[in-house]
Amino acid sequence: GELVDVSGEHFLRAVVLGYDVGTRVTMSLGGPAYQALTHRSNHATAGIFCAAAAAGCAAGFLEREMRFLLDYTAQQAAGFAVWGRDVDHIEKAFVFGGKPAAGGVTAALLVRGGWTGVDDIFSGQDNFFDAFAPREGGALKADPAKLAEGLGERYEIVRTNIKKWSVGSPIQATLDAFELFRAKRPFRADDVERVVVRMASDEFRTVNSREMPDISLQHMVAVMLVDGTVSFAAAHDSARMKDPQILAQRAKVELHADARIDAVRPRRESIVEITFRDGTRMEEWIKDVRGTAENPMTREEVVAKARDLMVPVLGREKAGKLIETVLRLEALGSVRELRPLLQRG
Numbered sequence: 001g002e003l004v005d006v007s008g009e010h011f012l013r014a015v016v017l018g019y020d021v022g023t024r025v026t027m028s029l030g031g032p033a034y035q036a037l038t039h040r041s042n043h044a045t046a047g048i049f050c051a052a053a054a055a056g057c058a059a060g061f062l063e064r065e066m067r068f069l070l071d072y073t074a075q076q077a078a079g080f081a082v083w084g085r086d087v088d089h090i091e092k093a094f095v096f097g098g099k100p101a102a103g104g105v106t107a108a109l110l111v112r113g114g115w116t117g118v119d120d121i122f123s124g125q126d127n128f129f130d131a132f133a134p135r136e137g138g139a140l141k142a143d144p145a146k147l148a149e150g151l152g153e154r155y156e157i158v159r160t161n162i163k164k165w166s167v168g169s170p171i172q173a174t175l176d177a178f179e180l181f182r183a184k185r186p187f188r189a190d191d192v193e194r195v196v197v198r199m200a201s202d203e204f205r206t207v208n209s210r211e212m213p214d215i216s217l218q219h220m221v222a223v224m225l226v227d228g229t230v231s232f233a234a235a236h237d238s239a240r241m242k243d244p245q246i247l248a249q250r251a252k253v254e255l256h257a258d259a260r261i262d263a264v265r266p267r268r269e270s271i272v273e274i275t276f277r278d279g280t281r282m283e284e285w286i287k288d289v290r291g292t293a294e295n296p297m298t299r300e301e302v303v304a305k306a307r308d309l310m311v312p313v314l315g316r317e318k319a320g321k322l323i324e325t326v327l328r329l330e331a332l333g334s335v336r337e338l339r340p341l342l343q344r345g
Contacts, residue, residue: 044079051104
């Protein structure tokens with residue numbers, strides 16, 4: 001966007017196209033089942049096509065250039081599900097965001113520089129699906145028709161989920177439940193006797209007493225009980241995992257896998273029960289996590305999360321100006337106006 005100096009509106013159009021292309025590529029490979037069947041990261045595969053399509057749109061590519069762009073994007077597609085074994089989650093950021101962004105922009109720069117290539121990467125001999133699609137009994141499990149399904153009619157960006165909480169996805173529903181509990185009955189951590197959380201079996205394995213604070217459900221519930229919320233800083237404060245106050249609250253938390261929730265996967269639902277010392281018991285079954293397309297966050301909630309993430313890095317004044325600018329992005333004459341607001345100092 002900066003290189004070719006696009007307007008804010010053009011930038012938004014590029015982002016919208018990126019969501020439409022990357023999502024459809026992944027869905028043509030089987031959607032959520034793609035990663036389970038191939039051990040490749042669906043986030044990485046979708047991400048690089050998202051980035052490339054957006055970059056191509058920003059660069060003003062026409063059909064021929066877009067065809068070559070998709071070719072060089074496919075040649076760079078990478079990323080494996082092994083990232084989940086990285087206890088620091090650094091590799092996750094590279095696989096989900098860094099590598100796809102770099103690869104997509106690289107593909108656009110190559111084509112802009114005059115490179116040509118194969119113009120039908122999704123069909124013909126040795127095509128993308130031959131290389132990437134899952135197989136069952138030797139047969140490809142792919143649906144190329146999904147590449148263009150609803151294109152121009154169904155916009156994937158409005159079906160996008162945003163994490164309300166800066167924690168592992170399986171923990172989102174549980175923290176939502178605590179906000180609902182507090183809305184019905186204000187309480188302190190010491191008022192609580194027991195917390196029982198039930199979730200899908202695969203999610204149980206992901207967040208059960210993990211070493212990292214932000215993907216340990218028991219720890220995050222303890223932080224929620226003590227702080228009344230979970231900030232980005234609190235979710236990444238490893239030292240608090242040894243805090244006696246947090247450990248005392250953590251001892252109250254039980255986590256169980258539940259077949260009822262297994263039955264509705266890949267939905268990320270949770271059943272949360274809280275018992276108070278006075279004997280009162282409350283329960284919430286969270287079916288639509290806050291921030292999903294089915295239960296979207298308000299603009300105020302999105303801004304609040306943005307401030308929590310940006311103020312420690314940019315400062316309150318610059319973060320505020322950046323938020324104001326993004327909220328009127330369609331009126332921006334040049335995306336170059338964003339860069340000074342994204343820089344420290």
